[in-house]
Amino acid sequence: MIIAVDGPAASGKGTLASGLAQHYGLPHLDTGLLYRAVGLAVADEHEGPAFEAAAIAAARALDAAHLKDHAALTTAETGVLASKVAVIADVRAALFQFQRGFATQPGGAVLDGRDIGTKICPDADVKLFIQADSKARMERRARQLELRGVAVDRYALYHQIEERDARDMLNPNGGFFQADDAHLLDTTQLGIEAALRAAIAIVDRTMALKAGGHQSS
Ligand SMILES: Nc1ncnc2c1ncn2[C@@H]1O[C@H](COP(=O)(O)OP(=O)(O)O)[C@@H](O)[C@H]1O
Numbered sequence: 001m002i003i004a005v006d007g008p009a010a011s012g013k014g015t016l017a018s019g020l021a022q023h024y025g026l027p028h029l030d031t032g033l034l035y036r037a038v039g040l041a042v043a044d045e046h047e048g049p050a051f052e053a054a055a056i057a058a059a060r061a062l063d064a065a066h067l068k069d070h071a072a073l074t075t076a077e078t079g080v081l082a083s084k085v086a087v088i089a090d091v092r093a094a095l096f097q098f099q100r101g102f103a104t105q106p107g108g109a110v111l112d113g114r115d116i117g118t119k120i121c122p123d124a125d126v127k128l129f130i131q132a133d134s135k136a137r138m139e140r141r142a143r144q145l146e147l148r149g150v151a152v153d154r155y156a157l158y159h160q161i162e163e164r165d166a167r168d169m170l171n172p173n174g175g176f177f178q179a180d181d182a183h184l185l186d187t188t189q190l191g192i193e194a195a196l197r198a199a200i201a202i203v204d205r206t207m208a209l210k211a212g213g214h215q216s217s
């Protein structure tokens with residue numbers, strides 16, 4: 001079974017994808033880490049042709065070893081760099097096979113990101129699109145950073161997330177939108193456990209309908 005989980009920054013998609021993976025005994029790939037690793041690799045470059053060329057080279061050279069420095073990969077600054085390299089078509093093309101390979105391993109997988117249901121796994125068995133309002137997302141990301149001891153300017157963080165979401169949604173090479181057959185799950189009013197229960201219910205219902213030969217809605 002392949003489960004695709006997409007959504008904007010700090011909507012909780014990674015938490016849900018990880019919970020679903022654990023629940024169904026499937027491997028999980030946080031695809032944002034791939035873009036973050038490429039962003040981190042070009043952090044010292046100035047934006048322009050050299051930045052693009054370095055990002056493409058980094059994406060082509062990427063392997064699992066580059067995803068281990070979780071602390072450096074998950075800073076807000078690396079998130080911004082990730083969204084800048086994510087608009088480069090050749091970066092996305094270079095990362096496609098890694099993600100596709102992960103998704104199509106025997107037994108299936110859970111992947112979370114921006115374009116999993118639209119581009120990486122349009123054939124996923126279940127697609128979830130996770131949403132939460134901007135203020136809730138900012139507050140979740142702020143607490144996540146504060147737990148690591150990072151001082152957070154909430155006003156600046158809010159605008160940084162909005163700017164990144166806008167860049168992602170306008171990304172001409174992206175695919176960041178809710179697929180027609182994706183289930184929308186708004187977690188604004190849901191805690192982590194309630195959101196996971198709702199996601200599991202959607203997956204179970206969708207798979208039961210498929211097994212019965214019906215089209216899910
Ligand atoms: N439903 C929720 N309610 C409250 N906090 C949540 C919820 N889902 C996730 N979080 C917290 O919000 C932060 C961001 O979640 P994460 O899963 O990393 O988001 P994303 O992968 O969409 O960027 C984490 O600290 C996580 O524990």
Ligand SMILES: Nc1ccn([C@@H]2O[C@H](COP(=O)(O)OP(=O)(O)O)[C@@H](O)[C@H]2O)c(=O)n1
Pocket residue numbers: 007008009010011014031032033035036079082083084086112113114115116164168174
């Ligand atoms: N499948 C994906 C995943 C991430 N990305 C890009 O990578 C950035 C960081 O993704 P992420 O999922 O780690 O970010 P958060 O939503 O966790 O803040 C996003 O803002 C996108 O620009 C993408 O283009 N496609």
